[in-house]
Amino acid sequence: MEKKQKAIVVGAGISGMSIACLLAKKNFEVTVVEKNSIYGGRGRVLKSNDFVFDMGPSWYLLPEVFDDFFKLFNEDINDYLDLVKLDPSYRVFLPKGKVVNISTDIEENIKIFESIEPGSGENFKKYLEKSEKLYKVLVGRLFYKDLTSRKVLMDRSLLKEFKGLSASDLFSNYEKLCSKYFKTEELKRIIQYGVALLGSHPEDAPGLYAMMSYADYKQGVFYPKGGIGKLFTAIYKLSKKLGVEYKFNFDVTSFNYSDNKIVSVISTDGQKEDSDIVIMNGDYAHTELKILEDKYRTYDEKYWSNKKIGASAFIVYLGVNKKLKNLEHHNLFLDRDWKDHFKQLSDSDIWPEKPAYYVCAPSKTDPTVAPSGCENLFFTVPIPAGVEDNDSMRIKYFDKIIKHFEQLIGEEIKYNIIYKKIFTVNDFIQDFHAYKGTALGLANNLKQTGFLRVGYQSKKLNNLYYTGQYVHPGSGLSACVASARILSDKITDDLNEK
Numbered sequence: 001m002e003k004k005q006k007a008i009v010v011g012a013g014i015s016g017m018s019i020a021c022l023l024a025k026k027n028f029e030v031t032v033v034e035k036n037s038i039y040g041g042r043g044r045v046l047k048s049n050d051f052v053f054d055m056g057p058s059w060y061l062l063p064e065v066f067d068d069f070f071k072l073f074n075e076d077i078n079d080y081l082d083l084v085k086l087d088p089s090y091r092v093f094l095p096k097g098k099v100v101n102i103s104t105d106i107e108e109n110i111k112i113f114e115s116i117e118p119g120s121g122e123n124f125k126k127y128l129e130k131s132e133k134l135y136k137v138l139v140g141r142l143f144y145k146d147l148t149s150r151k152v153l154m155d156r157s158l159l160k161e162f163k164g165l166s167a168s169d170l171f172s173n174y175e176k177l178c179s180k181y182f183k184t185e186e187l188k189r190i191i192q193y194g195v196a197l198l199g200s201h202p203e204d205a206p207g208l209y210a211m212m213s214y215a216d217y218k219q220g221v222f223y224p225k226g227g228i229g230k231l232f233t234a235i236y237k238l239s240k241k242l243g244v245e246y247k248f249n250f251d252v253t254s255f256n257y258s259d260n261k262i263v264s265v266i267s268t269d270g271q272k273e274d275s276d277i278v279i280m281n282g283d284y285a286h287t288e289l290k291i292l293e294d295k296y297r298t299y300d301e302k303y304w305s306n307k308k309i310g311a312s313a314f315i316v317y318l319g320v321n322k323k324l325k326n327l328e329h330h331n332l333f334l335d336r337d338w339k340d341h342f343k344q345l346s347d348s349d350i351w352p353e354k355p356a357y358y359v360c361a362p363s364k365t366d367p368t369v370a371p372s373g374c375e376n377l378f379f380t381v382p383i384p385a386g387v388e389d390n391d392s393m394r395i396k397y398f399d400k401i402i403k404h405f406e407q408l409i410g411e412e413i414k415y416n417i418i419y420k421k422i423f424t425v426n427d428f429i430q431d432f433h434a435y436k437g438t439a440l441g442l443a444n445n446l447k448q449t450g451f452l453r454v455g456y457q458s459k460k461l462n463n464l465y466y467t468g469q470y471v472h473p474g475s476g477l478s479a480c481v482a483s484a485r486i487l488s489d490k491i492t493d494d495l496n497e498k
């Protein structure tokens with residue numbers, strides 16, 4: 001019997017666990033090594049004092065990506081998750097005290113748009129048509145293609161996939177595209193919030209982000225009961241069913257090499273795992289700069305310092321011993337001049353003065369994530385990667401955000417806090433080896449999209465591959481699952497070519 005090939009996956013984030021499943025199905029012997037003591041990476045779960053906090057992602061968008069992933073294994077995701085569609089999808093706090101709830105009903109949303117910008121209802125419908133077209137081409141047909149591969153890019157049939165879309169749809173910036181449909185700042189903010197939460201300026205982000213509005217308005221915002229952590233548990237369980245082994249508390253710090261290949265991965269404390277192929281789910285820049293020997297780097301320090309790194313985040317997990325009246329499950333605080341916020345995110349190394357931010361209150365719809373009569377709150381504020389981080393800055397920033405939050409919801413919470421944890425730049429570095437403390441890897445901007453992203457494979461080591469938020473399609477849970485699928489196909493192609 002032919003000996004199974006051994007794949008080592010470094011990192012048990014969503015992409016690492018997804019590629020582990022795919023390779024196990026292809027008859028690899030797969031071991032995932034993970035520096036932390038639990039799976040999930042940015043999507044880990046924090047349990048404390050009967051609160052259950054999702055530590056990172058909280059929006060379950062593009063459900064078909066996860067459905068399709070499970071179908072690859074003849075499994076039904078609904079056997080793992082109890083998904084509910086949120087209604088309202090989310091609440092937006094706008095300037096001058098205006099608050100709107102985005103509904104699952106398009107007609108309701110048209111009324112909201114008309115109330116902010118008379119006459120915008122028709123344009124909203126046209127914008128959604130454009131968004132749907134973009135979605136169907138990008139997610140329906142291009143999401144699982146390696147747009148960084150020369151072979152894929154030279155494939156002339158790819159051009160057909162873009163039918164119905166103009167060059168300006170794909171390559172203009174998001175701000176320009178939205179300005180064709182909406183005049184007011186308020187409506188643009190409502191539409192562009194996703195990009196803002198990624199810490200990207202809509203002028204730097206590609207127009208193709210408009211496809212997210214189709215996901216948002218037409219498909220809806222879902223939530224797995226118990227929290228997004230349940231998605232990670234589902235993929236972990238699936239991988240275990242397929243025979244994947246896990247080694248936790250295994251922090252890879254070096255490799256052994258032979259013939260331009262990695263033959264084993266070594267941890268800080270001297271543990272060793274032999275490998276035929278290595279898939280890195282951990283931070284791409286950290287791997288290149290800190291784990292690989294210099295001669296095996298594909299990209300040098302200058303390359304990384306010229307890249308736009310995705311924002312970091314100031315995150316607060318709060319347990320509050322009362323119920324809050326003016327919140328929904330997802331809440332966007334977009335009331336202040338966000339151009340200043342973007343400027344401070346990209347041009348400076350200070351903590352943004354008056355940021356846009358997001359608060360998740362899952363206890364509004366799910367009683368299992370907080371003790372009775374309490375609220376589970378998760379604040380995320382995009383801040384620049386690489387910014388100085390120390391205790392006094394954290395305390396000042398926390399006070400600033402809470403004060404603003406209390407003003408907007410019209411209720412005090414500072415004397416009701418019974419659990420509090422801050423997680424920001426230095427924690428991203430310490431827990432994930434995140435380059436400059438980035439929350440999101442490589443920024444998704446016009447110059448770093450599609451074929452302009454970093455490659456799936458090392459140019460120096462024949463058996464080193466990458467998956468996750470640095471590679472195409474980028475950050476976000478669904479994109480990370482897509483990256484694992486693209487990589488799995490690529491590994492099969494590479495083996496067949498040998």
Ligand SMILES: Cc1cc2nc3c(=O)[nH]c(=O)nc-3n(C[C@H](O)[C@H](O)[C@H](O)COP(=O)(O)OP(=O)(O)OC[C@H]3O[C@@H](n4cnc5c(N)ncnc54)[C@H](O)[C@@H]3O)c2cc1C
Pocket residue numbers: 010011012013014015016033034035036039040041042043055056057058059060061250251252253281282283313315380431432433439440467468469470474475476477478480
């Ligand atoms: C605050 C926040 C909110 C977000 N919100 C959303 C959202 O609502 N919806 C959405 O779709 N996306 C969201 N995202 C983005 C999404 O969470 C990420 O894009 C995705 O989880 C990244 O997955 P990954 O597998 O690429 O990497 P990670 O989750 O970072 O996993 C990498 C793993 O590798 C491990 N590792 C690193 N180095 C080593 C090493 N040397 N040895 C061993 N192990 C190592 C790490 O510990 C980690 O477990 C959010 C992200 C953040 C940070």
